[in-house]
Amino acid sequence: MVRTWLGRTCPPVAAFDDTDTDAPTAFGSARARARGRFTRNFVVQGSAADWTLLVLAGLRQAIHQAGLRAELVFFQHDEVIVHCPESEADTVARLITSAADTAAHLAFGPTPVQFPFTTAIVECYADAK
Incomplete structure (x- = not known):
């Protein structure tokens, strides 16, 4: 059983049961290797998702506390789109960076580990890169 940094656990080992006819090799069976890749990836990707949840929660709270009209409208993987009046854009960009640092x-x-986070202020979602 492996866990993300904040404690979420991976699916049970039974999902990767190594009891079928998968022939062993010098490096173990293909199922065992797949399970190893899955668990390593789960820890890394799951911990990144934990961090992202903290970013989004912090950003939402900061927007509310600042009394801004900005709204979180989209999140996928490593992208956050915030819709706001042009007059709030610079403030929201700073809040995003601050939320990422706090998270x-x-x-x-x-930790000396850097968590790079870039922002782009655009008028059209399609221009955000």
Whole structure:
């Protein structure tokens, strides 16, 4: 059983049961290798998702506390789209960076690891890259 940094667990080992006729090799069976790849990826990707949830929660709270009209409208993988009046755009960009920094500290404590986060202020969603 493996866990993300904040404690979510992976699916049970039974999903990767190694009891079928999969022939062993010098590196173990193909199922065992697949399970190993899955569990390593689960820890990395799941911990990144934990961090992202903290970013989104922090951003939502910061927008509310600042009394802004900005709204979170889209999130997928590593993209966050916030719709706001042009007059709030620079403030929202700073809040996003601050939320990312705070999330890194909350999730991982003091660490020299950098969590790069870029923002783009655009008038049309299609221009956001």
